[in-house]
Amino acid sequence: MLEKNKMYQIEILDLGHNGEGIGKIDGFTIFVEGGLPGDVVKVKTTIVKKSYAIGKLIKIIKPSGNRIDAVCPIAHECGGCQIMNMDYKAQLDIKKKRVEETIKRIGKIEVPVHDTLGMDKPFEYRNKAQFPVGMLDGKAIMGFYQKGSHQIVDTAYCHIQHPINETVVKLMKEYIHKYNITVYDEKTRKGLIRHVVTKVGYQTGEVMVIIITNGRNLPQQQELVKLLMDNIKGLKSVVQNINDKNTNIIFGQETITLHGENTIEDYIGPLKFKISAQSFFQVNPQQTKVLYEKALEYADLKGEETVFDIYCGIGTISLFLAEKAKKVYGVEVVEAAIEDAKTNATLNNITNAEFYVGEAEKIVPKLYEKGIKADVVVVDPPRKGCEETVLDTIANMEPERIVYVSCNPATLARDLAYLSEKGYKAVEVQPVDMFPHTAHVECVALIERV
Ligand code: SAH
Numbered sequence: 001m002l003e004k005n006k007m008y009q010i011e012i013l014d015l016g017h018n019g020e021g022i023g024k025i026d027g028f029t030i031f032v033e034g035g036l037p038g039d040v041v042k043v044k045t046t047i048v049k050k051s052y053a054i055g056k057l058i059k060i061i062k063p064s065g066n067r068i069d070a071v072c073p074i075a076h077e078c079g080g081c082q083i084m085n086m087d088y089k090a091q092l093d094i095k096k097k098r099v100e101e102t103i104k105r106i107g108k109i110e111v112p113v114h115d116t117l118g119m120d121k122p123f124e125y126r127n128k129a130q131f132p133v134g135m136l137d138g139k140a141i142m143g144f145y146q147k148g149s150h151q152i153v154d155t156a157y158c159h160i161q162h163p164i165n166e167t168v169v170k171l172m173k174e175y176i177h178k179y180n181i182t183v184y185d186e187k188t189r190k191g192l193i194r195h196v197v198t199k200v201g202y203q204t205g206e207v208m209v210i211i212i213t214n215g216r217n218l219p220q221q222q223e224l225v226k227l228l229m230d231n232i233k234g235l236k237s238v239v240q241n242i243n244d245k246n247t248n249i250i251f252g253q254e255t256i257t258l259h260g261e262n263t264i265e266d267y268i269g270p271l272k273f274k275i276s277a278q279s280f281f282q283v284n285p286q287q288t289k290v291l292y293e294k295a296l297e298y299a300d301l302k303g304e305e306t307v308f309d310i311y312c313g314i315g316t317i318s319l320f321l322a323e324k325a326k327k328v329y330g331v332e333v334v335e336a337a338i339e340d341a342k343t344n345a346t347l348n349n350i351t352n353a354e355f356y357v358g359e360a361e362k363i364v365p366k367l368y369e370k371g372i373k374a375d376v377v378v379v380d381p382p383r384k385g386c387e388e389t390v391l392d393t394i395a396n397m398e399p400e401r402i403v404y405v406s407c408n409p410a411t412l413a414r415d416l417a418y419l420s421e422k423g424y425k426a427v428e429v430q431p432v433d434m435f436p437h438t439a440h441v442e443c444v445a446l447i448e449r450v
Helices: 089-108 164-178 223-230 285-299 317-321 335-347 362-367 386-399 409-420
Strands: 008-016 022-024 028-032 040-048 052-062 128-136 139-145 152-154 193-200 207-213 233-242 254-260 263-268 271-276 306-310 327-332 354-355 376-379 401-406 424-432 442-449
Touching: 008 028, 008 052, 022 040, 022 052, 028 040, 028 362, 089 254, 089 401, 089 409, 089 424, 128 152, 128 164, 128 233, 128 317, 139 164, 152 424, 164 193, 164 223, 207 263, 223 254, 223 335, 233 263, 263 285, 263 354, 271 317, 285 317, 285 376, 285 424, 285 442, 306 317, 306 362, 306 386, 317 327, 317 354, 317 376, 327 362, 335 354, 335 386, 376 386, 386 409, 401 409, 409 424, 409 442
Parallel strands: 028 052, 207 233, 306 327, 306 376, 327 354, 376 401
Antiparallel strands: 008 022, 008 040, 022 028, 040 052, 128 139, 128 193, 139 152, 193 207, 233 254, 263 271, 401 442, 424 442
């Protein structure tokens, strides 16, 4: 039996969902934050439960061959990039292995999993940054929350964000100091500036800066806009969002445009999208294109098909499909996202896509009852996967192919197994690295009617 507060020497064998190392002591699972597969480490047990233990990494006795120095000096503190200290190729390999093993273990099915499609340059890929703003010893600090807390780690430059953020952070600090602007304190609930959020169009170079304030009055507004305009190339929009609630949710209800447009634009492949302060947009547009192209390849459309895009968000996949299909039906629960989907369809002159707001488990059966049948179905559910009602209805429609885009291999595995009992066979799975240096895995699966 494992004891608490005792030292053990172990080899790290695997990586968990949050990037933590996993090892075994006499067959007993132990999670070790900071451990990488292949490391031999000395750990001290801090928590011992019935089925697992948690250990603190005390010393690396022999480092894994894949261990490197993370390019970011605060990677360890920030927790955004959990596996930045792992060689990128090894990151891709481990993501593939995670998908393979999860499908075997949970789905109990055999399906080929391809090598993870990664980025040539896995840095500066994010198009949206959210910086909490604070004050430390009279100095404004901006950056990211420390792992598991609301302590702000002051960050001049984040390696996975668009480089424009460095300038935005510098300018916002300058504004705060020059005009003695107060910053929000979570404890006292006083102070003005809460967060600064930036959005960047990678293809267009357009930049939006959003200042989230606790209250309406933003002093020296003109000066702030001028400061940003003079120094940020591509600045298209400066927006204030008011949030005076005691909440961890970043955005409040009201948004005011201080300068320029309400939206910026960006492209994914040939499609153009309008992005507002609060609208959802994929954060890694370059890899999104890779993912969607794979989904489109799997959909194998000839132009005569009726296609469903279930969990369609702002309709990005739907519009990709619409160019190659006869008709696309998009289904999504968030009303604002469907509004965006319709706007984006118009923006791209797409007239064969129709969008429905509501829960997929209600809407999809309704469409089926109306006699609408899909030849090809694409699903891109949230982490919890698809509801059985959705999968049942899809199976009843008897589409030739189902393309399953997944952000969680565990629910993908479960749903693949469920579909295999309904006459559908998983043909292949392609992992795509949407979030380099994080433990996150995204994949797309091709499923065919037997
Ligand atoms: N396909 C989109 C977004 C997928 S994310 C894209 O590529 O951009 C998953 C989406 O499912 C989210 O937009 C979420 O709002 C939506 N969603 C969650 N539960 C849902 C449900 N029960 N019915 C329909 N949509 C749902």
